[in-house]
Amino acid sequence: MPRFTDTIAALATARGTSAIALIRVSGPEAARVTGAIFGLVPPARRATHADYRDLAGATIDDALFTFFPAAGSYTGEDAVEISCHGNPFIVQKVLEDLFARGCRAAQPGEFTQRAFLNGRMDLSQAEAVADLIHARSDRALAAANQLLRGGLGRRIQDLTDRLLGILAQIEAQIDFPEEDLPAEDRESARKAITRLLADTNRLLATSHYGELLREGIRTVIVGAPNAGKSSLLNRLVGHERAIVSEEPGTTRDFIEERIMAGPHGLRLVDTAGLNPTPGAVEKLGVEKSHAQMAGADLILLVVELGAPLPDLPESAWSRFKPSRTLLVVNKCDLSRPQLDYSLPEGIPMVQVSAKTGLGIETLVEQMIIMAGQIQTIDSEDFTVINARHADALSHAMAGLNAAASQLAANGHSELVASDLRGTLAAYGEIVGRIDNEQMLDQLFAKFCIGK
Amino acid sequence: MGASTLLLTGNIDTIAQMSCNPAIGGQAKGQMVREIDALGGEMAVNADVTAIQFRLLNESKGAAVQSPRAQCDKKAYQFRLKHTLELQANLQVFQATVTGLIFKESKVIGCHTNLDIDFIGQTVIVTTGTFLRGLMHIGQNKNEGGRLGDFSAKSLSASFLEAGIKLERLKTGTPPRLSGRSIDFSKMVEQKGDANPTFFAFYDTREESPLFHVEQTGERRLGWAPGTEQVSCWMTHTSPETAKIVRSNLSKSAMYSGEIQGVGPRYCPSIEDKFVRFADKPRHLLFLEPEGRSTNEYYVNGLSTSLPFDVQVDMVRSVPGLEHALLLRPAYAVEYDFAHPTQLFPTLESKKVENLFFAGQINGTSGYEEAAGQGLVAGVNAVNKMRGTPPMLLRRHEGYLGVLIDDLVTKGTNEPYRMFTSRAEHRLLFNHGSAELRLIEHSKAHGLLSPARIRNIEAKREQITYWIEFLETNRTKNGSWADHIRREQHEKAALPEAFIRESSAVRDEVLYRVRYQGYLAREQRQIAKFADIEKIRLSPTLDYLSIRGLRRESALKLAEAKPMTLAQASRISGVNPADISILMVMLSSKDKQGD
Ligand SMILES: Cc1cc2nc3c(=O)[nH]c(=O)nc-3n(C[C@H](O)[C@H](O)[C@H](O)COP(=O)(O)OP(=O)(O)OC[C@H]3O[C@@H](n4cnc5c(N)ncnc54)[C@H](O)[C@@H]3O)c2cc1C
Ligand SMILES: Nc1nc2c(ncn2[C@@H]2O[C@H](COP(=O)(O)OP(=O)(O)O)[C@@H](O)[C@H]2O)c(=O)[nH]1
Numbered sequence A: 001m002p003r004f005t006d007t008i009a010a011l012a013t014a015r016g017t018s019a020i021a022l023i024r025v026s027g028p029e030a031a032r033v034t035g036a037i038f039g040l041v042p043p044a045r046r047a048t049h050a051d052y053r054d055l056a057g058a059t060i061d062d063a064l065f066t067f068f069p070a071a072g073s074y075t076g077e078d079a080v081e082i083s084c085h086g087n088p089f090i091v092q093k094v095l096e097d098l099f100a101r102g103c104r105a106a107q108p109g110e111f112t113q114r115a116f117l118n119g120r121m122d123l124s125q126a127e128a129v130a131d132l133i134h135a136r137s138d139r140a141l142a143a144a145n146q147l148l149r150g151g152l153g154r155r156i157q158d159l160t161d162r163l164l165g166i167l168a169q170i171e172a173q174i175d176f177p178e179e180d181l182p183a184e185d186r187e188s189a190r191k192a193i194t195r196l197l198a199d200t201n202r203l204l205a206t207s208h209y210g211e212l213l214r215e216g217i218r219t220v221i222v223g224a225p226n227a228g229k230s231s232l233l234n235r236l237v238g239h240e241r242a243i244v245s246e247e248p249g250t251t252r253d254f255i256e257e258r259i260m261a262g263p264h265g266l267r268l269v270d271t272a273g274l275n276p277t278p279g280a281v282e283k284l285g286v287e288k289s290h291a292q293m294a295g296a297d298l299i300l301l302v303v304e305l306g307a308p309l310p311d312l313p314e315s316a317w318s319r320f321k322p323s324r325t326l327l328v329v330n331k332c333d334l335s336r337p338q339l340d341y342s343l344p345e346g347i348p349m350v351q352v353s354a355k356t357g358l359g360i361e362t363l364v365e366q367m368i369i370m371a372g373q374i375q376t377i378d379s380e381d382f383t384v385i386n387a388r389h390a391d392a393l394s395h396a397m398a399g400l401n402a403a404a405s406q407l408a409a410n411g412h413s414e415l416v417a418s419d420l421r422g423t424l425a426a427y428g429e430i431v432g433r434i435d436n437e438q439m440l441d442q443l444f445a446k447f448c449i450g451k
Numbered sequence B: 001m002g003a004s005t006l007l008l009t010g011n012i013d014t015i016a017q018m019s020c021n022p023a024i025g026g027q028a029k030g031q032m033v034r035e036i037d038a039l040g041g042e043m044a045v046n047a048d049v050t051a052i053q054f055r056l057l058n059e060s061k062g063a064a065v066q067s068p069r070a071q072c073d074k075k076a077y078q079f080r081l082k083h084t085l086e087l088q089a090n091l092q093v094f095q096a097t098v099t100g101l102i103f104k105e106s107k108v109i110g111c112h113t114n115l116d117i118d119f120i121g122q123t124v125i126v127t128t129g130t131f132l133r134g135l136m137h138i139g140q141n142k143n144e145g146g147r148l149g150d151f152s153a154k155s156l157s158a159s160f161l162e163a164g165i166k167l168e169r170l171k172t173g174t175p176p177r178l179s180g181r182s183i184d185f186s187k188m189v190e191q192k193g194d195a196n197p198t199f200f201a202f203y204d205t206r207e208e209s210p211l212f213h214v215e216q217t218g219e220r221r222l223g224w225a226p227g228t229e230q231v232s233c234w235m236t237h238t239s240p241e242t243a244k245i246v247r248s249n250l251s252k253s254a255m256y257s258g259e260i261q262g263v264g265p266r267y268c269p270s271i272e273d274k275f276v277r278f279a280d281k282p283r284h285l286l287f288l289e290p291e292g293r294s295t296n297e298y299y300v301n302g303l304s305t306s307l308p309f310d311v312q313v314d315m316v317r318s319v320p321g322l323e324h325a326l327l328l329r330p331a332y333a334v335e336y337d338f339a340h341p342t343q344l345f346p347t348l349e350s351k352k353v354e355n356l357f358f359a360g361q362i363n364g365t366s367g368y369e370e371a372a373g374q375g376l377v378a379g380v381n382a383v384n385k386m387r388g389t390p391p392m393l394l395r396r397h398e399g400y401l402g403v404l405i406d407d408l409v410t411k412g413t414n415e416p417y418r419m420f421t422s423r424a425e426h427r428l429l430f431n432h433g434s435a436e437l438r439l440i441e442h443s444k445a446h447g448l449l450s451p452a453r454i455r456n457i458e459a460k461r462e463q464i465t466y467w468i469e470f471l472e473t474n475r476t477k478n479g480s481w482a483d484h485i486r487r488e489q490h491e492k493a494a495l496p497e498a499f500i501r502e503s504s505a506v507r508d509e510v511l512y513r514v515r516y517q518g519y520l521a522r523e524q525r526q527i528a529k530f531a532d533i534e535k536i537r538l539s540p541t542l543d544y545l546s547i548r549g550l551r552r553e554s555a556l557k558l559a560e561a562k563p564m565t566l567a568q569a570s571r572i573s574g575v576n577p578a579d580i581s582i583l584m585v586m587l588s589s590k591d592k593q594g595d
């Protein structure tokens, strides 16, 4: 009977609006990893509340975890279930941390597979397990393909090609020392690696899905000066962060705050206000507001009760798409007549008072619904794939860093090559295994080798 | 292993004749020769004894990729090996050309020869090299033969086709040979051998005389000995005139006129290829390498071609130092049949015909070391097959021979396959000095080395373990000895007295493992990841198409490839991790049913 030497981890609950996410870990390292995360010897089969601390010691979330020793676990090996908030940002952090601690992302259906192989299921279930693996892997593949068809796939391909080029140079020197090759140019190799490192890092930081998950949904608050944008932000955040002023146009720089709306992480951005005839100082702020709107996932358009919509050029209105715009009528504590707005159809409207808190709950509910629509990527596999990608990219960076420092320290080429091969394998985890033949193709295309 | 063996060859005098350059070793190949020695093969000693120049390549690029290389005396190499075969117990050598195989049902039981003598055997190993329908080209001139001056095995191919074994054509080439008398060496750069040669064989663990050149026995007198000068090689290069001659005669080249159908290796281009594909490179390096001590024949490394003879003469004479060169033998290209190695199990036994093994160039490889390694594996496994004992399966992380065989049987090849260090993902583990340590379990399991040598290797392994432990745990100033060694970039690190007195084989290996500790540990972690599925054996008769949940295209690929382990299955292109998971589940459910 196979005994597994590695420990696997994955999100077990489907994502979406559920408030709690369940992450499962199984394998010989489960007890050690759990102990290290929560700083205590995990008691068996008892749900325990503790802070989830990542490798760097930072608290990611307060979580509930239950440790199951092999004898009584679903998979037949040591296992732990960690429940944390169902926010994709937190889930991703937790998975990334588990990978950093040596766990590996579970393959589709792998928990069930282990349960079966460890004798936890009877024979009649084997075919059901095979079907499940089949179905899950198809779904995971579809999700991965969807992600790779976009810019990510193309960019990783570009990084891979460049890396193969660098590696081919180094390997040519190693494998064909007696050839009449151009002299080894370590300095340009190091520079090329440094550029690759910067681009890999940028990819890790700017990939849109990664950003949604890491940074939350960009929610930009716009409206006329004095409509109560800053007050609304403060109300949503729950403390005074933005400067609230009776003098119009006080908020010139952007204030950003992160909040949770149900399971979703939101990044609220307060803007200066949309004033068609601003003074010199405000002008800059207004331009910036337009820029912010362009990069928004969700726009809260704030108007004062009884006031008209801000006077904007025709082109600006195109930004207010129904799927991502919410009209917030503020200052409803005042008794003023309600105006009718001619807005694109389908933009929901909520009436609130930032001052008294009236209607804020309804507003948040509406934001949760819209955030859910924005994060359509809400299948279980998606988060896993995404966390896996991030994990692969950070491994890629580790390899590049190590190679660059070997080069700088006059290290042996074989070690530089070993580090770069680690990076190649990491890119390969995203775009599919990269065969050594591809490196040889580049090598023979570039250099005249052979006697 | 003691099995009674018959060696049939078309010509006894050409046993171990090197068709091309008489050089053994070099990148990755040098490490392979040491692995062959670790598995009881003859190549290492034979090369050491008959070498006329030794060089260790890649000294500056790290210990794992350092490779010993030797220029050998072509005739001495060949005759010494022939004599070794004559002395080998249980081996009979006989001169005859094999014309066909004898099959019974789906098994091979022997062969026919041109002398109308049939031979019957329990297993048959085919090592026809470049001889299967060998066709040589010099411009438009064509001659049948596997090698200049040799025959072509024509009827044997039909036997393979009859058995359903697929054949295809490959091509390789060789440069002209020149008379040393006609070469002006004063225009060339001399390349000397190393003052302290690195030998291929592991003399420190042999029970016989540790260094052959210290106690020269009669048999070994042929070789290099201290005080004997090594022979030099010479470097020169093509001239603009060479380029002009090649370019204006391209249409006469067998390769460029479409005469040749076989695919040639990318790493061994003809001079035509070099000037066409790398048109901006003004000149190409050439090496003049002596073919032996008692001959004046020189090999022009770098000038492989299939141009007509008259063009060859002009081309050679356009090279600085070769203005008056006399050609002894022309350059030529040779085309031959090979059998796709994906038709083999990792034991090198045919999937189609039981008891039939293939080794060497017929499997699509090129090179003496690649051929020798396969011959060894096929030989060991033929005996195991006959006796019903477990096969010798070399794994990818155990050495270049493991990589070689796995690449061949799992991926196959479209060009003559040559080993490169970059083909090995665990290259860092394959430093040449560790070959014996990596392969000892195989040598032990299959009785490939004498008990005394096994004991010596194990003792060496213990010494190494002891010293690593010692250096890691004992302190000197600023931490352990090991830390100290890792901090010091070069050989400068001060070391404990007793350690310095150790043999250099032990010392080098200890220092290597201490220095590279972090990298080696990473390699081990990666190997451990696959250890689980490496252990799971798959039966060649498994019916993949009936396995529920397996994608049809994967099932077809698996049925065709018949992998022997789950790990091998996972390396077949198009088979994904989910397929492996499903296989695992279904296999173990079969096991359970059997219980
Ligand atoms: C022209 C040429 C150029 C080459 N160039 C290079 C190079 O540049 N680099 C490189 O690494 N390698 C090169 N090689 C390859 C190298 O020589 C071979 O890979 C290696 O020798 C193969 O070993 P082998 O044992 O498989 O076959 P071979 O060395 O070819 O030996 C085959 C043996 O089988 C015998 N034989 C064949 N058919 C029959 C039969 N039907 N009956 C009985 N006996 C038979 C022959 O007599 C011969 O002794 C070259 C080979 C040739 C011919
Ligand atoms: N009565 C009432 N006043 C509000 C409300 N929200 C904001 N205000 C007031 O409106 C003024 C401008 O608010 P501020 O948040 O600075 O507006 P901004 O310019 O859009 O950021 C301040 O005097 C606030 O106290 C509200 O809901 N009700």
Ligand SMILES: [Mg+2]
Pocket (backbone or CB within 6 Å): A226, A229, A230, A231, A242, A243, A244, A245, A249, A250, A251, A271, A272
């Ligand atoms: Mg404001």
